[in-house]
Amino acid sequence: MAEPGATAQPAPEDWPAGPNPILAMNRMGSFDWDLDSGRMHLDRQALAIFGVTPESYDGLATTASSRMPAAERDRMGNMIKDTIRAGSETYAAYFRVRRPEGGLRWTHTQGTIRRDSTGRARRVFGIVRDATQELRDTTARREQAAELRRQTGIVQRTTAALASARTVKDVLDVLQKSHGLARLGADDLVMGLLEDGRIRLVADGPEGGYVPGTRWTRVEDPYPMSDVIRNLRPAFLGTPEAFAVAYPALWPRIEGLGVSAAAYLPLVAQGEPIGSIGLLYRDKRGFTAEERNVLVALGSSLAQSLQRAVLYEQEKDLAQHLQHAMLPRTIPAVAGADLVVRYRAARHGRDIGGDWYDVIPLPGGRIGAVIGDVQGHDTHAAAVMGQLRIVLRAYAAEGHPPATVMARTSAFLNELDTDRFATCLYAEADLSTGVLQLVRAGHLDPLLAGPDGTARRIPVEGGMPLGLSTQFGSLGYPVSTVELDLGATLLLCTDGLVEQPGADLDDGVDALIAQVGRGPHDLRLLADQLTATVEERGGEDDAALLLLRRRAAGIPHYGGRLQQSVSQGQPRDLPQARHLIRSSAHAWGGGDRGEEAELVADELITNALTHTDGQCVVTLRVLRDGPERRLRIEVEDASSVLPRRRPTRPEGVSGRGLLLVDLLADDWGVEGRGNGKCVWCEFVIPAPPGRGQGY
Incomplete structure (x- = not known):
């Protein structure tokens, strides 16, 4: 730039520069195409882009376009025709031309259309440039x-x-x-x-x-x-x-x-x-x-x-440490039974829940088996579960009948500062007789598999879940009595073992029954197989399983003790009590005396329900006095009024009950029990074969 005040120098002869040098610096060439004659002028840079030497170029547009592939030539020709018909003045497009050494080169063109006074297109002016590097960079980007x-x-x-x-x-x-x-x-x-x-x-x-x-x-x-x-x-x-x-x-x-x-x-x-x-x-x-x-x-x-x-x-x-602390650390060995338990944590949540199991040794050769499920999947559910397990175990160990155990546990849960409820199934088994008493609180029915492995569902009349039964004033839990044969297996589980995504719960139970029937005889292998199926299914609930099999070897050589509550407002209680007495007497070797015991017990129970308010508790046990065994039946009620024999009239029906008791029983009597009394009777029964006098 000249200094201020300096004298201006004359411009060079070729100033200002024409467009061609400027275009060439930008690797562009120009063209002038006369549409009427078909001639096209290309400058040196444009000729180089088309790959044509000045000596070989004849000045015709068709010669330049021949350097283009046929498809490109047709596309460009149609594009220019469409532009002219549309009345546009400019166009721009990419096309390819063949290089002299072979291959194709991307080229870009821009053109301006000149028209005469009538609007007819006469000439096209424009530029062409090599676009290979541009498109390469664009493609790369x-x-x-x-x-x-x-x-x-x-x-x-x-x-x-x-x-x-x-x-x-x-x-x-x-x-x-x-x-x-x-x-x-x-x-x-x-x-x-x-x-x-x-x-x-x-x-x-x-x-x-x-x-x-x-x-x-x-x-x-x-x-x-x-x-x-x-x-x-x-x-x-x-x-x-x-x-x-x-x-x-x-x-x-x-x-x-x-x-x-x-x-x-x-x-x-x-x-x-x-x-x-x-x-x-x-x-x-x-x-x-x-x-x-x-x-x-x-x-x-x-x-x-x-x-x-x-x-x-x-x-x-x-959470798992808490869960394990709440569940039993070990399962006691019980003479006359094989026991296997399994717990499988849920895959979701905190992998902790309220499922639990327990095995409770009871006096007289009996055993209590528990399966339960507290609502929820968190540490609170596990804490409630631990308290319920301990309380139910304590009530059962005190000797309360199964229905009482369940009712008191429900009342305990209702007193806790929690909004959780729980389902539960309590089974009390006398291994010497095979008598099984079942109480269900909103839980799944148990399964019973025979010695041949054939499984079936045991319908158990149930009460409301623990905690809810107290709130609704429905603490009555009916007791179902079945016989557990030698070699038969009782299966208790929570719903996590049978739940299948998108399937009904009954379908899951049916599938479990089929799986038990096909499963191995060994309890441990069977338990592993059942829980492995749940793991493969990937259930969202935890699952607990308890298997109890009665076996002949190791059955204790002493009599059992069974209890059954009978209420005035429960019409099914009396038939269930009769079934309990009949099956127990048969299992304990009572023979023909079992029918007499059932008849006498029925009379005592009927008297208790007729002359007292509330309910009575029936207890059965076997007593041993030297070589002699006695089947003892006790009926307790809350009335202090003692029964007495009254004279009977030929035309009357009253007063014959105690006479029947006196005639059929080998001994009977009445004992005071606090605010109530106990009427008892005994029947001499033979010793079981092969056990002599040591039983």
Whole structure:
């Protein structure tokens, strides 16, 4: 630029420059096309773009267009015709021309249409330019953007999958089984979690890639995972040489794995490092800025998921310890029975619930078996379950009849400061007789499998769930009595064992019956098979299972003791009591005396219900007096009025009950029991064959 005040110099002779030199500097050529004659003037740069020498060009537009592939030539011709017909003045398009050395070159043209006074198109002026590099750059950018979108999509999908991961194993499964690493180009991963100042390796890379001594490492150790945790910065090792220089102690131990590049990312959650991850590549050299950004974003999402997983596992561990503390640590060995229990935690929630089981040894060779389920899947449900288990066990051990045990447990739950209810099934078995008394509180019916394995459902009349029965004033729990034959198996379970997604509960029970029938005879193998099926099904509820099999060997050599409550307002109680007496007398070897015992007991029960208010309790037991055995029946009620024999009239029916008792029973009497009384009778029964006088 001239200084201010300087004298202006004359302009050069070729000033101002024509358009051709300026176009040539921008690798552009110009053309002038006369539409009437078909002639087209091309400057030297335009001729070079079309691949035509000045000497060979005859000045015709058809000669220039012959350098174009036929499809391109037709497309361009139609496009120009359409532009002219539409009355437009300009057009622009990309097309390809053949190079003299072979191949095709992308070219771009822009044209202006000149018309005469009538509007007819006469000439076209324009430029052409080589667009090969332009489109190559555009394609590269487009491909680069597509690759970035692909990788970003992988991170988004991986992040969405990580949102449902509950454990550290779930997180690793998302990375390894969803092909996320493969789509990002990584071949393997290593991962470590920070625990008490040390790094615990939870994923050790490719098969055979574990480096001995690195299962636990310190943050100060010269390893890449330690470095990124210390510095809170990722490390990108783009070549084997860079890896070897950065970590000379580690590289010789993994060189044989064929790693060509690696990216190590710190896992930071809420500003604190919780671990690190390393992505290993076999066919990669270097990392672009976009790849680094994508991997850093992946590390951030992964850290949040891992933090949730670690907290979940800590809560799960605490909950499971609570669950195990509430359940029986061991199941007692019971003479005359094989017992197997199983508990399977739910897969969702905190893996803890209110399911429980219990086995309670009772006096007189009896045994109590309990299965129950408290509403909910949390620590509160487990705490309520533990209290219920202890209370029910205490009531049963005190010797209360099964119905009383259930009623008192329900009242206890109602008194707790909780809104939870529970279902329960209590079975009291006399192993010497096989008599089984069942009480159900809103729970599933039990199953009974015969010695041949054929299973069936036992319909048990039930009451309301524990806690609810007290609220609704319905504490009456009917007792069902069945016989457990030698070799037969009682199955108690919670609904988690039979629930199937999308299926009715009865269908699940039918499937369980079929599975028991097909299952192995060994109780432990059968229990494992039943719970394994639940695990495969992936149920959302926990499940408890109790199997009790009566066997001949080891049955105690003493009489049993059974109890049954009979209420005035429960018409089924009396027939059930009769069945209990009849089956017990038969099982205890009473023979023909069983019918006499049933008749006498029926009379005593009827008297108690007729002349007292409320209910009576019937107790059966076998007494031994030297070589003699006696079947004793006791009927207790809350009235202190003692029965007395009255004279009978031929035309009357009253007064004959105690006469019948006196005639049939070998002995009978009345005892005061606090505010009530007990009327009892005894029948001498023979000793069982083969047991002599030691029974």
